[in-house]
Amino acid sequence: xxxxxxxxPVTATPSHANSSSDNPDIIDIRATDVLLQLTxxxxxxxxxxxxxxxxxxxxxxxxxxxxxxxxxxxxxxLRLIAGxxxxxxxxxxxxxxxxxxxxxxxxxxNTVFQQYALFPHMTVAQNVAYGLKIKKVxxxxxxxxxxxxxxxxxxxxxxxxxxxxxxxxxxxxVAIARAVVNRPKLLLLDEPLSALDHKLRLQMQSELKRLQRxxxxxxxxVTHDQEEALSMSDRIAVMKxxxxxxxxxxxxxxxxxxNLFTAKFIGExxxxxxxxxxxxPQQPDRDGQVTNGRIEVEVCEAQAxxxxxxxxxxxxxxxxxxVQVGDIVNLLxxxxxxxxxxxxxNTHSGLLGRVIESNYKGSTLDSIIELHNGHIIKASEFxxxxxxxxxxxxxxxxxxxxxxxxxxxxxxxxxxxxxTDNESDSDIYIGKAVSTTVQxxxx
Amino acid sequence: MARxxxxxxxxxxxxxxxxxxxxxxxxxxxxxxxxxxxxxxxFLTRDNSEFISLPxxxxxxxxxxxxxxxxxxxxxxxxxxxxxxxxxLLGYPFAWLVSKAKARWQPLLMxxxxxxxxxxxxxxxxxxxxxxxxxxxxxxxxxxxGVIDTPIDILYTQGAVIAGLTYLLFPFMVLPLYAVFTDxxxxxxxxxxxxxxxxxxxxxxxxxxxxxxxxxSGVLLVLLPAMGMFYVxxxxxxxxxLLVGNIIKNQFLDARDWPFGxxxxxxxxxxxxxxxxxxxxxxxxxxxxxxxxxx
Numbered sequence: 001x002x003x004x005x006x007x008x009p010v011t012a013t014p015s016h017a018n019s020s021s022d023n024p025d026i027i028d029i030r031a032t033d034v035l036l037q038l039t040x041x042x043x044x045x046x047x048x049x050x051x052x053x054x055x056x057x058x059x060x061x062x063x064x065x066x067x068x069x070x071x072x073x074x075x076x077x078l079r080l081i082a083g084x085x086x087x088x089x090x091x092x093x094x095x096x097x098x099x100x101x102x103x104x105x106x107x108x109x110n111t112v113f114q115q116y117a118l119f120p121h122m123t124v125a126q127n128v129a130y131g132l133k134i135k136k137v138x139x140x141x142x143x144x145x146x147x148x149x150x151x152x153x154x155x156x157x158x159x160x161x162x163x164x165x166x167x168x169x170x171x172x173x174v175a176i177a178r179a180v181v182n183r184p185k186l187l188l189l190d191e192p193l194s195a196l197d198h199k200l201r202l203q204m205q206s207e208l209k210r211l212q213r214x215x216x217x218x219x220x221x222v223t224h225d226q227e228e229a230l231s232m233s234d235r236i237a238v239m240k241x242x243x244x245x246x247x248x249x250x251x252x253x254x255x256x257x258x259n260l261f262t263a264k265f266i267g268e269x270x271x272x273x274x275x276x277x278x279x280x281p282q283q284p285d286r287d288g289q290v291t292n293g294r295i296e297v298e299v300c301e302a303q304a305x306x307x308x309x310x311x312x313x314x315x316x317x318x319x320x321x322x323v324q325v326g327d328i329v330n331l332l333x334x335x336x337x338x339x340x341x342x343x344x345x346n347t348h349s350g351l352l353g354r355v356i357e358s359n360y361k362g363s364t365l366d367s368i369i370e371l372h373n374g375h376i377i378k379a380s381e382f383x384x385x386x387x388x389x390x391x392x393x394x395x396x397x398x399x400x401x402x403x404x405x406x407x408x409x410x411x412x413x414x415x416x417x418x419x420t421d422n423e424s425d426s427d428i429y430i431g432k433a434v435s436t437t438v439q440x441x442x443x
Numbered sequence: 444m445a446r447x448x449x450x451x452x453x454x455x456x457x458x459x460x461x462x463x464x465x466x467x468x469x470x471x472x473x474x475x476x477x478x479x480x481x482x483x484x485x486f487l488t489r490d491n492s493e494f495i496s497l498p499x500x501x502x503x504x505x506x507x508x509x510x511x512x513x514x515x516x517x518x519x520x521x522x523x524x525x526x527x528x529x530x531x532l533l534g535y536p537f538a539w540l541v542s543k544a545k546a547r548w549q550p551l552l553m554x555x556x557x558x559x560x561x562x563x564x565x566x567x568x569x570x571x572x573x574x575x576x577x578x579x580x581x582x583x584x585x586x587x588x589g590v591i592d593t594p595i596d597i598l599y600t601q602g603a604v605i606a607g608l609t610y611l612l613f614p615f616m617v618l619p620l621y622a623v624f625t626d627x628x629x630x631x632x633x634x635x636x637x638x639x640x641x642x643x644x645x646x647x648x649x650x651x652x653x654x655x656x657x658x659x660s661g662v663l664l665v666l667l668p669a670m671g672m673f674y675v676x677x678x679x680x681x682x683x684x685l686l687v688g689n690i691i692k693n694q695f696l697d698a699r700d701w702p703f704g705x706x707x708x709x710x711x712x713x714x715x716x717x718x719x720x721x722x723x724x725x726x727x728x729x730x731x732x733x734x735x736x737x738x
Binding site: 082084103104105109110111113114115117118119120121130131134135178179182 | 628630631633634635636637638639640641644648649652653
């Protein structure tokens with residue numbers, strides 16, 4: 001894993017042991033079957049760089065999600081691929097054919113718009129037929145294809161209605177049918193589920209996945225909803241300030257985030273700072289296999305605690321700059337990775353704290369714990385009916401720990417420490433983007 | 444839309460009752476009653492002392508079909524029609540451009556369009572007369588720069604009437620068009636382009652159908668007033684370029700033939716009604732049922 005924003009090594013996702021193992025189709029598709037290739041893509045509006053050096057290969061049949069906070073450039077990237085805007089620099093090649101410079105109506109790519117953009121003066125069937133009519137497809141073929149398409153999205157019975165007489169979910173399906181009926185090589189979806197309520201959104205998520213499987217069309221999906229991205233995508237490209245932060249399968253993104261931004265943006269995260277006390281590189285282990293080595297760290301919160309502190313023995317991370325003794329690293333632990341013990345439990349060591357909030361969620365018990373230094377963390381435990389003490393009183397003193405090896409280690413990166421919120425004001429991001437690009441140009 | 448929600452508010456408050464009575468009373472006395480009177484008068488007989496008298500007959504309507512008046516009606520419709528076409532051809536791109544201008548400039552641009560209304564239209568028509576006259580500004584300028592040797596006749600021509608009507612009625616064309624263009628979402632145009640349509644195809648298949656209510660509304664607001672603005676024809680058109688409005692005015696004020704004037708007026712109203720129905724039909728076609736939204 002790289003620790004800096006991923007810019008170049010994109011197609012070759014690191015062959016992680018658990019990466020996309022549940023979907024054999026994806027593993028078979030390799031760089032030979034690249035559908036869309038973006039190289040060195042750049043977009044500037046009035047001196048403001050919205051996209052910086054975007055490199056991405058999208059594979060045939062893939063469901064790729066562009067994920068990021070608003071103002072990160074994901075919609076701009078989609079508009080560049082669609083052809084609504086032209087890049088300032090760089091190349092877009094679809095099956096080896098240069099797309100940059102071609103307007104949207106000349107590209108074999110279709111878009112599902114955020115607000116659907118259905119034509120109100122046409123019926124559902126006329127909306128779906130529009131693209132075929134423009135391409136002068138024969139009347140008979142238009143009829144068959146429109147009918148088949150409407151059957152596929154289960155809207156045949158509404159063919160002669162006007163879009164505005166349909167519910168949000170039905171309009172959504174018309175929008176998808178209108179795009180897909182043209183058999184595009186690539187379907188672009190611009191936050192297509194954001195206008196739907198929660199229940200309908202979940203339903204449409206699985207429907208979109210079904211359509212994508214049945215049609216075999218490559219989907220590029222834009223969203224700021226990380227849950228949506230995790231549940232739908234084959235791969236996710238996390239974006240911030242016009243750059244890719246990480247590109248990988250949902251599992252890779254969640255389990256092994258490339259940097260603190262990705263870690264905090266995807267799911268809930270507890271961060272512990274720790275000081276490196278020892279580095280033991282590349283030693284053959286008991287079976288004689290060369291591993292990456294180990295490091296020993298002391299969690300900073302534990303340092304302030306009374307009594308002897310225990311060192312934790314972790315896998316040595318692959319940072320760009322080698323880990324040195326005395327370095328500060330971030331230990332990343334998801335709420336479900338944490339173990340909570342009673343404070344007087346002497347069989348376990350851990351960080352002392354007290355429970356300030358405890359929410360019973362049915363299958364899990366979610367607790368907010370304030371460590372003695374004020375650091376607030378969140379733990380999520382599976383409910384255990386056999387454990388009589390499995391509930392916490394407010395202010396109950398507890399110990400927090402985890403199984404060594406369940407943490408993910410990231411370098412101490414001050415630049416992203418302050419960004420924890422998912423939906424930051426876009427202005428702030430644009431402002432940041434300007435300053436970073438200026439710095440880049442100077443150096 | 445609003446219709447369904449207001450019908451639920453049936454709780455009776457005195458203020459509400461009073462307001463409703465006031466509105467209904469106003470409409471009955473000042474809108475419906477005068478129109479009914481005009482219709483009634485149109486079926487009566489001319490009387491020199493009392494203006495109107497019995498018996499009831501349809502003579503007035505039969506006389507309008509008389510070639511003399513019919514020619515005036517057709518010529519009036521012709522001039523109003525040309526005016527409407529010019530207003531539409533200028534107003535359509537004008538409204539589109541204004542709706543595409545930066546949001547903070549739009550109110551200013553529309554303000555400039557409305558500004559002439561602050562001066563009485565009669566005064567502005569006289570101003571046009573000064574421009575169009577043989578020794579007016581236009582002829583003087585053309586003579587000065589050597590385009591012409593002798594003054595050309597502008598005043599008292601059909602062209603002068605059409606120019607005057609266009610000048611006075613242009614804003615009425617732009618306002619409803621501007622309303623439909625601001626409602627026209629950009630993603631509709633993008634969607635059309637995305638589905639393979641060229642700019643021309645997008646115009647014919649998407650922009651034009653979606654702005655049709657504005658066109659009809661604008662035509663409605665220009666065509667009928669254009670046929671009735673008798674003072675424009677009086678001041679700029681001379682005796683040969685009459686509008687239906689001139690006939691109506693003449694019958695009431697000069698010829699003292701009220702039934703005939705009323706009949707001409709009723710026909711004009713009928714023409715308006717036909718256009719209104721056409722508008723309603725077209726707006727229902729694109730799913731907009733609220734007339735007041737555009738008009």
